[in-house]
Amino acid sequence: MLCWRPRNMTSSTKVVLLACGSFNPVTNMHLRMFEIARDALNKTGRYQVTGGIMSPVSDGYKKKDLVSAKHRCAMLKAALKSSDWIKMDTWESDQSSWSPTAKVLRHHRQQTEAQFGHKPSPSKRRKKHLNTENTDYHGSEEANDLANTLEAVTVSDLPQNQVPLVEVEGDPAPCVKLLCGADLLESFAVPGLWQEEDIDYIVGQHGLVVITRSGSDPHKFIYESDVLTKYQENIYIVTEWIYNDISSTKVRRALRRGDSVKYVVQDTVIDYIRQHQLFGVPDNKYINHMMPSPNQDMSTTEVDDEESSSSSGEISVVLRSSHPSGHGASHLSLHKMSAHTEKQKVTGNKNGTPSRVPCMSDIGMLYNLRQTRARRQDK
Numbered sequence: 001m002l003c004w005r006p007r008n009m010t011s012s013t014k015v016v017l018l019a020c021g022s023f024n025p026v027t028n029m030h031l032r033m034f035e036i037a038r039d040a041l042n043k044t045g046r047y048q049v050t051g052g053i054m055s056p057v058s059d060g061y062k063k064k065d066l067v068s069a070k071h072r073c074a075m076l077k078a079a080l081k082s083s084d085w086i087k088m089d090t091w092e093s094d095q096s097s098w099s100p101t102a103k104v105l106r107h108h109r110q111q112t113e114a115q116f117g118h119k120p121s122p123s124k125r126r127k128k129h130l131n132t133e134n135t136d137y138h139g140s141e142e143a144n145d146l147a148n149t150l151e152a153v154t155v156s157d158l159p160q161n162q163v164p165l166v167e168v169e170g171d172p173a174p175c176v177k178l179l180c181g182a183d184l185l186e187s188f189a190v191p192g193l194w195q196e197e198d199i200d201y202i203v204g205q206h207g208l209v210v211i212t213r214s215g216s217d218p219h220k221f222i223y224e225s226d227v228l229t230k231y232q233e234n235i236y237i238v239t240e241w242i243y244n245d246i247s248s249t250k251v252r253r254a255l256r257r258g259d260s261v262k263y264v265v266q267d268t269v270i271d272y273i274r275q276h277q278l279f280g281v282p283d284n285k286y287i288n289h290m291m292p293s294p295n296q297d298m299s300t301t302e303v304d305d306e307e308s309s310s311s312s313g314e315i316s317v318v319l320r321s322s323h324p325s326g327h328g329a330s331h332l333s334l335h336k337m338s339a340h341t342e343k344q345k346v347t348g349n350k351n352g353t354p355s356r357v358p359c360m361s362d363i364g365m366l367y368n369l370r371q372t373r374a375r376r377q378d379k
């Protein structure tokens with residue numbers, strides 16, 4: 001299914017933007033990407049962005065310093081309170097192993113099509129009862145069940161409590177496009193990181209919306225790639241003029257070093273990091289001496305009363321301290337007893353060599369090393 005509408009067609013194509021990433025933690029730039037992309041696509045008059053989905057990777061990704069999906073999702077949920085159109089979807093992070101991005105896209109395409117009743121059915125003209133209002137619906141077991149059910153039953157068999165009604169005919173499902181930074185596009189060239197058929201599927205069947213990032217030249221990159229040139233009509237590059245090279249790596253570094261990350265990540269995320277003492281925050285003087293921010297609502301923050309188990313199986317004990325009505329550091333509600341809870345676990349193979357799902361950063365580094373060596377040998 002090709003999503004891009006030919007230029008001569010008048011009505012606009014509905015688009016849902018899907019961003020896959022670690023979000024470790026989610027930064028303002030992850031959120032900005034959606035705003036930038038929506039503006040750019042809507043301005044063309046050819047596309048109408050109807051929704052945004054953020055899909056955090058599962059713990060199976062095992063990238064260095066990756067905190068558990070539980071925490072990454074909680075931070076994302078907190079950050080998305082500031083958006084009325086971007087939603088988190090936990091289908092990917094709920095998987096026990098890492099899912100290639102092509103699989104995640106395929107899943108969301110099926111979900112979106114199921115919501116719009118795009119399964120071949122003799123009763124196509126009838127209305128289907130789908131709950132599109134429920135933000136937790138997308139990717140939920142209920143939605144998965146529904147997608148499967150639609151294969152087998154006619155719409156009249158659907159449960160009646162699934163409202164509101166969605167008109168099927170003449171209402172095409174939005175296309176799901178991968179929203180990413182230019183670094184992700186350029187990682188397509190890293191040997192062994194992406195399957196060729198996955199790139200073909202992602203670009204050929206869905207399409208990409210790429211936000212420029214410092215040090216990247218996506219136009220040149222597409223020119224140099226045969227497969228990307230073949231599908232270049234499906235790649236929409238958005239130049240971000242309000243240049244901002246925030247990255248999660250820099251945020252984690254700042255936190256480790258005790259520097260402020262205010263205005264780089266959402267206040268709600270800072271609150272969460274402080275409460276759960278993530279990313280080396282126990283040593284972060286800035287964050288530990290901060291007053292709770294006005295938007296912090298201790299009563300609604302997810303708190304582990306007794307035990308919190310990280311994905312790596314390590315257990316940390318989290319105790320609720322007394323809550324003196326004083327100021328500053330004494331307002332901290334939690335003390336994590338294990339400083340290493342979020343330490344990444346690298347699984348070993350039979351001969352003891354560490355093995356894990358390769359990430360862009362470590363394969364990229366290896367690739368750069370190889371390139372440097374090759375260049376030296378050429379000289």
Ligand SMILES: Nc1ncnc2c1ncn2[C@@H]1O[C@H](COP(=O)(O)OP(=O)(O)OP(=O)(O)O)[C@@H](O)[C@H]1O
Nearest residue numbers: 021022023029180181184213244245246247248249
């Ligand atoms: N400053 C930025 N400009 C454009 N795209 C970005 C920016 N930061 C992140 N992205 C994009 O967001 C998506 C999710 O990326 P990811 O969670 O790996 O973020 P990151 O900040 O690059 O993480 P890390 O620093 O841990 O590698 C990717 O497509 C990435 O290219």
Ligand SMILES: NC(=O)c1ccc[n+]([C@@H]2O[C@H](COP(=O)(O)O)[C@@H](O)[C@H]2O)c1
Nearest residue numbers: 020021022100101102193194359360361
């Ligand atoms: N082959 C693949 O599908 C593939 C390879 C590398 C990264 N990714 C995805 O790219 C996103 C960003 O990855 P990094 O956090 O490593 O930059 C993640 O969602 C990850 O799953 C997918």
